[in-house]
Amino acid sequence: AQSVTQLDSQVPVFEEAPVELRCNYSSSVSVYLFWYVQYPNQGLQLLLKYLSGSTLVESINGFEAEFNKSQTSFHLRKPSVHISDTAEYFCAVTSLGGQNFVFGPGTRLSVLP
Amino acid sequence: GAVVSQHPSRVICKSGTSVKIECRSLDFQATTMFWYRQFPKQSLMLMATSNEGSKATYEQGVEKDKFLINHASLTLSTLTVTSAHPEDSSFYICSARVLRGYNEQFFGPGTRLTVL
Numbered sequence: 343a344q345s346v347t348q349l350d351s352q353v354p355v356f357e358e359a360p361v362e363l364r365c366n367y368s369s370s371v372s373v374y375l376f377w378y379v380q381y382p383n384q385g386l387q388l389l390l391k392y393l394s395g396s397t398l399v400e401s402i403n404g405f406e407a408e409f410n411k412s413q414t415s416f417h418l419r420k421p422s423v424h425i426s427d428t429a430e431y432f433c434a435v436t437s438l439g440g441q442n443f444v445f446g447p448g449t450r451l452s453v454l455p
Numbered sequence: 456g457a458v459v460s461q462h463p464s465r466v467i468c469k470s471g472t473s474v475k476i477e478c479r480s481l482d483f484q485a486t487t488m489f490w491y492r493q494f495p496k497q498s499l500m501l502m503a504t505s506n507e508g509s510k511a512t513y514e515q516g517v518e519k520d521k522f523l524i525n526h527a528s529l530t531l532s533t534l535t536v537t538s539a540h541p542e543d544s545s546f547y548i549c550s551a552r553v554l555r556g557y558n559e560q561f562f563g564p565g566t567r568l569t570v571l
Contacts, residue, residue, distance in 0.1 A: 384564055385548050446498060
């Protein structure tokens with residue numbers, strides 16, 4: 343079984359500042375890792391994913407995440423945030439060959455003007 | 456591609472009535488769909504896995520008679536909340552699985568259910 347921990351339930355940050363949202367997972371098998379973003383009263387949108395290959399993955403809107411197998415982490419970073427990045431961010435894991443996703447509790451990113 | 460829709464987006468009903476929520480994969484076939492429930496300021500909790508043409512698999516603690524799931528075609532799964540009560544009020548999200556060498560899920564926009 344897998345589990346996902348997001349240590350920060352809320353992260354307030356000023357506009358144009360850098361941000362890191364932490365995600366740690368536990369699993370006895372190899373996994374795929376995902377970050378999803380949820381805006382108020384909306385479903386989840388895939389932000390980025392790690393499947394294999396380069397441990398650094400990037401999204402089209404400036405976010406990046408790095409898979410660190412030894413630390414079982416997949417932290418999300420952005421060098422300069424915008425007001426529009428205010429949302430809930432969920433880290434998720436699924437095992438290779440598995441079909442269920444396990445979601446972390448989420449981190450609410452609030453970007454302040 | 457890989458768009459998932461849900462209908463309705465929002466529903467308000469009286470206690471004791473039944474509510475049906477539809478989840479459709481618009482541009483692909485989904486042999487497996489998932490239903491999640493999300494309470495305010497909380498994460499998604501998997502309720503059940505729906506496979507086309509067979510009975511749904513419910514997670515522990517989810518009442519199968521309360522939450523009826525029907526996956527009648529490769530593009531449609533429905534969740535019916537029977538005899539809804541205020542405690543059933545929640546945000547319900549479906550997802551559809553696409554096999555691309557790995558299991559990727561695409562999520563619907565969600566349905567906000569409020570039971571008065």
